[in-house]
Amino acid sequence: xxxxxxxxxxxxxxxxxxxxxxxxxxxxxxxxxxxxxxxxxxxxxxxxxxxxxxxxxxxxxxxxxxxxxxxxxxxxxxxxxxxxxxxxxxxxxxxxxxxxxxxxxxxxxxxxxxxxxxxxxxxxxxxxxxxxxxxxxxxxxxxxxxxxxxxxxxxxxxxxxxxxxxxxxxxxxxxxxxxxxxxxxxxxxxxxxxxxxxxxxxxxxxxxxxxxxxxxxxxxxxxxxxxxxxxxxxxxxxxxxxxxxxxxxxxxxxxxxxxxxxxxxxxxxxxxxxxxxxxxxxxxxxxxxxxxx
Amino acid sequence: xxxxxxxxxxxxxxxxxxxxxxxxxxxxxxxxxxxxxxxxxxxxxxxxxxxxxxxxxxxxxxxxxxxxxxxxxxxxxxxxxxxxxxxxxxxxxxxxxxxxxxxxxxxxxxxxxxxxxxxxxxxxxxxxxxxxxxxxxxxxxxxxxxxxxxxxxxxxxxxxxxxxxxxxxxxxxxxxxxxxxxxxxxxxxxxxxxxxxxxxxxxxxxxxxxxxxxxxxxx
Numbered sequence: 001x002x003x004x005x006x007x008x009x010x011x012x013x014x015x016x017x018x019x020x021x022x023x024x025x026x027x028x029x030x031x032x033x034x035x036x037x038x039x040x041x042x043x044x045x046x047x048x049x050x051x052x053x054x055x056x057x058x059x060x061x062x063x064x065x066x067x068x069x070x071x072x073x074x075x076x077x078x079x080x081x082x083x084x085x086x087x088x089x090x091x092x093x094x095x096x097x098x099x100x101x102x103x104x105x106x107x108x109x110x111x112x113x114x115x116x117x118x119x120x121x122x123x124x125x126x127x128x129x130x131x132x133x134x135x136x137x138x139x140x141x142x143x144x145x146x147x148x149x150x151x152x153x154x155x156x157x158x159x160x161x162x163x164x165x166x167x168x169x170x171x172x173x174x175x176x177x178x179x180x181x182x183x184x185x186x187x188x189x190x191x192x193x194x195x196x197x198x199x200x201x202x203x204x205x206x207x208x209x210x211x212x213x214x215x216x217x218x219x220x221x222x223x224x225x226x227x228x229x230x231x232x233x234x235x236x237x238x239x240x241x242x243x244x245x246x247x248x249x250x251x252x253x254x255x256x257x258x259x260x261x262x263x264x265x266x267x268x269x270x271x272x273x274x275x276x277x278x279x280x281x282x283x284x285x286x287x288x289x290x291x292x293x
Numbered sequence: 294x295x296x297x298x299x300x301x302x303x304x305x306x307x308x309x310x311x312x313x314x315x316x317x318x319x320x321x322x323x324x325x326x327x328x329x330x331x332x333x334x335x336x337x338x339x340x341x342x343x344x345x346x347x348x349x350x351x352x353x354x355x356x357x358x359x360x361x362x363x364x365x366x367x368x369x370x371x372x373x374x375x376x377x378x379x380x381x382x383x384x385x386x387x388x389x390x391x392x393x394x395x396x397x398x399x400x401x402x403x404x405x406x407x408x409x410x411x412x413x414x415x416x417x418x419x420x421x422x423x424x425x426x427x428x429x430x431x432x433x434x435x436x437x438x439x440x441x442x443x444x445x446x447x448x449x450x451x452x453x454x455x456x457x458x459x460x461x462x463x464x465x466x467x468x469x470x471x472x473x474x475x476x477x478x479x480x481x482x483x484x485x486x487x488x489x490x491x492x493x494x495x496x497x498x499x500x501x502x503x504x505x506x507x508x509x510x511x512x
Contacts, residue, residue, distance in 0.1 A: 116483060127480045212361070212456070233373065246357065
């Protein structure tokens with residue numbers, strides 16, 4: 001793109017580009033070096049603040065915290081997908097008495113911050129006499145919020161399909177449910193897979209909100225170990241380990257999506273154009289990740 | 294019924310300062326993330342590999358880290374580094390900016406890439422200067438595909454400001470703590486907070502949707 005905007009650089013322009021490249025590199029390296037120096041100067045690389053890693057108790061606690069995060073993610077993801085499917089179907093319904101409430105519910109839960117929703121369940125409901133564990137409050141919040149976003153993604157996926165698909169299915173004598181489950185849904189899920197997975201990544205990251213309602217997950221673990229004075233308050237080492245775990249998990253999830261997508265594309269070719277009508281390069285109606293971050 | 298109303302009426306001070314701080318935090322982080330995110334997008338398309346690499350690394354790390362963890366870092370770990378003392382409010386504003394910039398960067402970058410190369414080529418063939426090409430051909434088109442998703446990112450930022458409540462910043466998310474100290478009904482209080490967010494978010498969503506509808510161009 002940038003190459004077509006101006007003439008091919010002459011010797012002076014090339015020299016200028018090189019100079020700015022060198023300057024930019026120096027600035028970035030300088031920043032990195034300064035941060036590294038601050039780490040070194042405040043003793044973040046010393047053995048003492050990393051010694052917590054040697055204790056078996058702390059290691060098993062880390063695994064426990066990781067499992068708690070994964071558990072909240074797995075339960076939340078399954079519930080959110082189910083919630084999304086139900087409410088997407090509701091919003092696409094022909095009956096106004098189903099369509100309007102579904103729309104209201106989806107819009108409502110999308111507009112409220114997830115944290116407020118979780119607080120409502122964890123601190124609000126006990127005031128009304130309903131007992132809540134942190135896990136339940138977190139999972140309910142994750143389900144309602146991400147489920148609403150997923151409902152929008154599913155709906156956009158189904159609406160993006162060419163009308164000929166459902167028309168042909170109706171012409172073959174299929175019922176409404178058959179058209180949806182056998183014809184529209186499989187294609188929509190394929191088209192929307194990137195958006196669905198990036199929403200699941202968001203859900204995985206959102207499990208960290210459990211920290212604020214004392215759910216013992218990775219971040220709560222970070223606070224417990226990081227604040228302990230006998231290891232010299234190793235907040236930074238623990239944060240490095242925990243964020244590496246989060247980043248790995250999220251990247252694995254995205255990688256899984258890319259893998260599934262490439263497998264889909266291959267099988268599509270083998271089947272000889274059964275779904276060739278959906279142009280694969282057509283961008284999805286909901287850009288990945290635009291629902292929430 | 295009067296109960297519900299009283300929770301708001303008796304604590305207007307809390308709600309007012311809470312939401313004022315939320316909006317303040319949002320505005321600071323919004324401007325900051327737009328500027329820094331655009332700068333990152335420039336890094337990511339620059340011809341220098343190391344700058345490109347730095348931009349990519351930043352975006353990958355920040356996009357795959359929970360915001361709660363980023364705010365946690367600035368609230369608890371950053372003070373240990375002994376650089377410059379900052380208040381919790383500043384820490385939250387920096388954390389939100391740093392996190393949201395990664396998303397702004399991706400939106401801006403993909404928006405610029407959607408403009409067809411043929412557009413710039415045609416403009417050059419007509420003899421337009423660099424400023425004319427960028428100003429009247431490329432940017433207007435890029436803007437159309439960038440602004441609606443950028444609005445979504447900013448809406449998400451507005452909702453994300455509540456997380457700062459967990460890190461000693463008094464804003465809308467922290468109204469709950471103070472209400473429970475005063476012995477008010479938390480369920481009703483949080484209902485009012487939720488309503489406040491509906492009032493803030495729904496107009497923004499409507500603007501975003503109308504922009505998306507009006508500006509979606511078939512390419």
